[in-house]
Amino acid sequence: MKRSQLAETHTLAVLVENKAGVLARVAGLFARRGFNIDSLAVAPTDERFSRITIVVDAESAPIDQIKKQLDKLINVVDIVELQPESSALREMVLVRLELPEDDQVDDVLQLVSGFNGAVLRVRGTQMILSLSSRPDELDSFVEKLQPYGIRELQRTGAIAIPGIE
Amino acid sequence: MEMDGGQALLKALEYEGVEVVFGYPGGAILPVYDSVLDAGIRHVLVRHEQGAGHMASGYAHATGKPGVVMVTSGPAATNIVTPLADAYLDSVPMVAITGQVPYGLIGTDAFQETDTTGITMSITKHNYLVSDPNDIPQIVHEAFHIATHGRPGPVLIDLPKNITDAMNPDSKMTWRDPVAVDLPGFQPVLDGDPADIEAAVKLLKDAERPVIYAGGGILKSRAAAELQALAEKTNTPVVTTLMARGALPDSHELNLGMPGMHGNYTAVMAMQEADLLLALGSRFDDRVTGRLDSFAPDAKVVHVDIDPAELGKIRHPDVAIRGDAKRVIAAMLDTLGTAQTADHGAWRSKLSGWQENYPLAYEPAEPGGKLKPQMVIESIRDASPKDTIVASGVGQHQMWASQYWTFDHAYTWLNSGGLGTMGYSIPAAVGAKAGMPDRTVWAIDGDGCFQMTCQELITASVENIPIKVALLNNTYLGMVRQWQEMFYENRLSEVDLSGPVPDYIKLSEAMGCVAIRVEDPDEVEDAIARANAINDRPVVVEFLTEPGENVYPMVPGGKSNSDIVVPPFQEKETRS
Numbered sequence A: 001m002k003r004s005q006l007a008e009t010h011t012l013a014v015l016v017e018n019k020a021g022v023l024a025r026v027a028g029l030f031a032r033r034g035f036n037i038d039s040l041a042v043a044p045t046d047e048r049f050s051r052i053t054i055v056v057d058a059e060s061a062p063i064d065q066i067k068k069q070l071d072k073l074i075n076v077v078d079i080v081e082l083q084p085e086s087s088a089l090r091e092m093v094l095v096r097l098e099l100p101e102d103d104q105v106d107d108v109l110q111l112v113s114g115f116n117g118a119v120l121r122v123r124g125t126q127m128i129l130s131l132s133s134r135p136d137e138l139d140s141f142v143e144k145l146q147p148y149g150i151r152e153l154q155r156t157g158a159i160a161i162p163g164i165e
Numbered sequence B: 001m002e003m004d005g006g007q008a009l010l011k012a013l014e015y016e017g018v019e020v021v022f023g024y025p026g027g028a029i030l031p032v033y034d035s036v037l038d039a040g041i042r043h044v045l046v047r048h049e050q051g052a053g054h055m056a057s058g059y060a061h062a063t064g065k066p067g068v069v070m071v072t073s074g075p076a077a078t079n080i081v082t083p084l085a086d087a088y089l090d091s092v093p094m095v096a097i098t099g100q101v102p103y104g105l106i107g108t109d110a111f112q113e114t115d116t117t118g119i120t121m122s123i124t125k126h127n128y129l130v131s132d133p134n135d136i137p138q139i140v141h142e143a144f145h146i147a148t149h150g151r152p153g154p155v156l157i158d159l160p161k162n163i164t165d166a167m168n169p170d171s172k173m174t175w176r177d178p179v180a181v182d183l184p185g186f187q188p189v190l191d192g193d194p195a196d197i198e199a200a201v202k203l204l205k206d207a208e209r210p211v212i213y214a215g216g217g218i219l220k221s222r223a224a225a226e227l228q229a230l231a232e233k234t235n236t237p238v239v240t241t242l243m244a245r246g247a248l249p250d251s252h253e254l255n256l257g258m259p260g261m262h263g264n265y266t267a268v269m270a271m272q273e274a275d276l277l278l279a280l281g282s283r284f285d286d287r288v289t290g291r292l293d294s295f296a297p298d299a300k301v302v303h304v305d306i307d308p309a310e311l312g313k314i315r316h317p318d319v320a321i322r323g324d325a326k327r328v329i330a331a332m333l334d335t336l337g338t339a340q341t342a343d344h345g346a347w348r349s350k351l352s353g354w355q356e357n358y359p360l361a362y363e364p365a366e367p368g369g370k371l372k373p374q375m376v377i378e379s380i381r382d383a384s385p386k387d388t389i390v391a392s393g394v395g396q397h398q399m400w401a402s403q404y405w406t407f408d409h410a411y412t413w414l415n416s417g418g419l420g421t422m423g424y425s426i427p428a429a430v431g432a433k434a435g436m437p438d439r440t441v442w443a444i445d446g447d448g449c450f451q452m453t454c455q456e457l458i459t460a461s462v463e464n465i466p467i468k469v470a471l472l473n474n475t476y477l478g479m480v481r482q483w484q485e486m487f488y489e490n491r492l493s494e495v496d497l498s499g500p501v502p503d504y505i506k507l508s509e510a511m512g513c514v515a516i517r518v519e520d521p522d523e524v525e526d527a528i529a530r531a532n533a534i535n536d537r538p539v540v541v542e543f544l545t546e547p548g549e550n551v552y553p554m555v556p557g558g559k560s561n562s563d564i565v566v567p568p569f570q571e572k573e574t575r576s
């Protein structure tokens, strides 16, 4: 299944204090309340705060309850539910190919540049590519690469911030 | 001021106004205990750490001040898991201090190492692992702030030994008084939104069959007076949940008593047939609602809670008000002004009809038969001061205590409502009595519960905390026996406690208590009078009660409240 076609999801941008164990608190809350996490990405925004982007499966619990329970965590400062249409959302994928034929390199290069992706390494028939884009773009990128012998693939969770009003 | 982390901890507790700590020493907390000797704080040495946790909880509930429990790492920390979970579910303000292995050994499976903050993450409101002794004053200050503000709850502070041990250079710190807390993620909202309050008042004015559904939040926000004023002003009947007994005097004519699985008929049916439920600090617990999809089907709901996550969690409210019950009720009273509410005459007379036909009742003992537990509770009630504090265990005796005691004062009823922790009563009673030494404190306990935590009677004796225990000995895990009788064809599995051991009299005497056994109804009054007259040591009165007695009414688990089962001798009317 394409990841972008998963059951309905909600994307939460959660601002947390940079305190030890805060990620465990957030992840633990999801586990014990039976909320399903689709993806999660976290990094500090400055000395004091980190931002966690959580994509949650909307069918596992009412989003309102998820937000309220998250908000009860002392280290959670702010929660914004991001609207898919208006927010800026990116995910990244790394792909390692082992081309079935020697003469396919050019085809792949063309494909990558069509998606505005990047070629990180090429050695013989092996290539490592990356693309940072919307999840549906990543889906179609990966789909188009299928014939070229995907050996390994790693996607990040989405990161997102609200769009410009 | 230069000191070590252990001294700083005690100084921080003193700074927060702590008067008593319930605890138990051990390796990782040793340095802190060295400072206990020099601090102006009473330490109550318990006999099991679980007892310390429930004592802190009973102390907090009775006094309104946060309770403090202090124990060592590892097995001691895990021994307070139950009371922490208990306090978390019942929103009791508590601060727990645990020792931890030295910081550098964390993660190495060191002796008596447990991941205490990890284990307690889901049963505390918040917890801390302290790495720098200089942080102690501020963290302790934050912990007390978090425990007592917003929806109260337990907060745990885990203290690695290296930062408290005077012998270790890591423990050197400079005391600085804590500053105002800066917690951007913890900003409880106390005042309700005026527009919502307006909307709630309008519903209340227009309702024909309103019921105030008062929960433990009323007591937590110290809003008993406001509750009574609102009920009286709007002539609205009130049900008080298991956690809210005493929030409105039981003898008040508007008080319908306890709703729920073992609530009385009128309280249960009033909620079922209400056209408005005004939920104040209550949380639509499944023990109150019964089967949710048939609960109070015609009622609009106004839900007031300080914890926004409760609003809409179980039942969708027509009006949701986030705020502190005391302030929200005061604002509702202001908004009401001199307005008249709709006439509740028909509703009130329906309710009194139910009260007449289905009072809480039990059949008196057969001549020569065993004591009726309900009668014992009524006798203690009638012979004890009105403001007696009652702590109960969990089981049938808990339900009877809630049903048959008359709670005319707030903060006189301690029980484990959310977690249902057997063994709660004796330690909770000890904690309450430690905080309120001038009050009579009765623990109403079951024989099963007694065997779980009776060792705290040693604490009570040694520490001179003279509680009284009414041991309702029905020789069974009675509540479980009742379910097996009703739902498992009376196939009694592992519920028989008939002994012949322990001998509760010898056991109690060995723990320094005066112990009295009562078998005959004629001896009940005298025994209670004797117990009430003893104030220099704990008393245990063992009442041999009817083993087969069941708690009624009862809404069977998973059933609708409308399927309430009244006692067999009360024929239920066929409802039109």
Ligand SMILES: Cc1ncc(C[n+]2csc(CCOP(=O)(O)OP(=O)(O)O)c2C)c(N)n1
Pocket (backbone or CB within 6 Å): B393, B394, B395, B396, B397, B398, B420, B421, B422, B445, B446, B447, B448, B449, B450, B472, B474, B476, B477, B478, B479, B480
């Ligand atoms: C720690 C714990 N273990 C098990 C239970 C399940 N349980 C609920 S009531 C009860 C029986 C209590 O027996 P007793 O204290 O004699 O009270 P009674 O019901 O007989 O009045 C049991 C086993 C519980 N609530 N708590």
Ligand SMILES: [Mg+2]
Pocket (backbone or CB within 6 Å): B446, B447, B448, B472, B473, B474, B475, B476, B477, B478
């Ligand atoms: Mg029993």
